[in-house]
Amino acid sequence: MKERFGVRGGRRRKSLMDHRTCEKAANSGRMQQGARIGESTSDAVLSMTSGRKTEHIRICLDEEVNAVGLTSGFNHYTFRHNALPEIDFDGISLSTSFLERKLRTPLLISSMTGGSLAAGRINERLAEAAERRGWAMGVGSVRAAVEHAELAATFAVRRKAPTIPIIANLGAVQLNYGFGPDDCRKAVEIAEADMLVLHLNGLQEVFQPEGNTAFGGLLQRIEQLCRTLTVPVGVKEVGWGIDDETAVRLHEAGVSFIDVAGAGGTSWSQVEKFRSSDPVRRQAAEAFAGWGIPTTECIQTVRAALPGCALIGSGGLHTGVDAAKALALGADLAGFGRALLGPAVQSEQRLDEVLGRVEFELRTAMFGIGAADISSLKATQRLVRRGD
Numbered sequence: 001m002k003e004r005f006g007v008r009g010g011r012r013r014k015s016l017m018d019h020r021t022c023e024k025a026a027n028s029g030r031m032q033q034g035a036r037i038g039e040s041t042s043d044a045v046l047s048m049t050s051g052r053k054t055e056h057i058r059i060c061l062d063e064e065v066n067a068v069g070l071t072s073g074f075n076h077y078t079f080r081h082n083a084l085p086e087i088d089f090d091g092i093s094l095s096t097s098f099l100e101r102k103l104r105t106p107l108l109i110s111s112m113t114g115g116s117l118a119a120g121r122i123n124e125r126l127a128e129a130a131e132r133r134g135w136a137m138g139v140g141s142v143r144a145a146v147e148h149a150e151l152a153a154t155f156a157v158r159r160k161a162p163t164i165p166i167i168a169n170l171g172a173v174q175l176n177y178g179f180g181p182d183d184c185r186k187a188v189e190i191a192e193a194d195m196l197v198l199h200l201n202g203l204q205e206v207f208q209p210e211g212n213t214a215f216g217g218l219l220q221r222i223e224q225l226c227r228t229l230t231v232p233v234g235v236k237e238v239g240w241g242i243d244d245e246t247a248v249r250l251h252e253a254g255v256s257f258i259d260v261a262g263a264g265g266t267s268w269s270q271v272e273k274f275r276s277s278d279p280v281r282r283q284a285a286e287a288f289a290g291w292g293i294p295t296t297e298c299i300q301t302v303r304a305a306l307p308g309c310a311l312i313g314s315g316g317l318h319t320g321v322d323a324a325k326a327l328a329l330g331a332d333l334a335g336f337g338r339a340l341l342g343p344a345v346q347s348e349q350r351l352d353e354v355l356g357r358v359e360f361e362l363r364t365a366m367f368g369i370g371a372a373d374i375s376s377l378k379a380t381q382r383l384v385r386r387g388d
């Protein structure tokens with residue numbers, strides 16, 4: 001796999017995910033079922049979609065795309081240590097449930113990819129690891145496969161992950177561009193998902209040359225969709241965060257869960273900056289490098305406003321201690337995005353190491369505050385906000 005993706009460790013991996021290498025690499029691998037770009041279609045839109053997905057992956061791996069001038073907020077919190085935890089480390093349980101689905105960990109691989117051959121291979125690897133370790137998994141936007149059946153295999157992760165919760169993904173704004181309940185059902189079917197999450201990515205759409213920016217009247221369409229679909233429908237951001245006011249409006253519209261995807265981690269204005277050839281847009285994107293609501297603030301305020309709503313805390317998480325803080329602040333699951341992309345591209349072993357390390361850190365944080373299970377962690381009084 002390492003060779004197939006041309007990955008070397010460290011930053012600035014030369015030629016990593018360059019489009020041709022990437023597609024060639026995936027063609028030589030196991031991603032052959034039904035999705036051969038260039039063989040099955042010459043559709044320009046299809047290659048544009050696949051190219052964009054591949055470019056996003058390459059940029060996220062090779063360029064400096066973190067938010068600038070703000071953090072996710074986890075550094076502002078610390079756990080008050082418990083020297084006498086009165087629990088056995090080996091007895092600590094990470095098991096939990098999310099929307100009535102049981103999980104071995106309260107951890108999620110955030111929606112990232114699919115839609116190109118290389119992306120499909122990454123999805124396979126993420127799904128295999130998630131299944132082995134009992135994480136939930138989101139796939140990237142399934143729109144490409146709804147529009148181009150040839151790409152369905154790149155999102156079909158269920159065969160690799162038969163037991164975990166899988167979350168299908170679509171841009172909410174697509175509901176204003178002709179996508180209806182049937183398309184959303186199709187997205188769920190393609191990923192054989194348990195639930196659907198719609199992403200709100202207004203600023204990313206603005207910075208994308210091909211962006212869809214008509215966000216007017218979207219809440220009503222989301223409400224209609226929630227009434228129509230039989231699977232739970234959630235809403236997520238992509239790294240700028242969802243505040244309490246927006247969360248309440250979404251909840252009242254019938255949304256079953258919210259993933260705050262807060263600021264401080266991957267910045268999509270930064271990502272799009274690297275895709276743009278327009279100097280004005282590039283400079284404007286820079287001005288948004290510090291935009292958004294820090295993840296911790298989102299989790300805390302949304303949980304305070306909606307005590308019973310299923311909530312995912314994500315955006316800029318790197319360690320199991322971050323995850324413990326997200327859960328102690330009120331999240332039901334803690335999501336990791338870009339932090340897992342490099343390891344997934346690198347090797348199965350590397351990805352397993354990172355997921356295992358996150359779990360170990362989470363367990364150790366729980367031991368350090370004497371929380372034997374996830375409900376005790378969520379109820380802890382030991383999370384302290386540091387003075388700034």
Ligand SMILES: Cc1cc2nc3c(=O)[nH]c(=O)nc-3n(C[C@H](O)[C@H](O)[C@H](O)COP(=O)(O)O)c2cc1C
Pocket residue numbers: 056057060110111112113139140141169198199236237238239261264265266314315316317335336337338339341
């Ligand atoms: C390569 C890549 C592709 C992504 N594609 C999607 C997507 O298709 N749909 C979506 O909702 N979010 C997408 N995201 C956003 C993540 O789900 C997440 O919300 C965001 O990256 C912030 O989390 P992080 O700081 O842990 O990366 C993508 C992220 C990455 C790194």
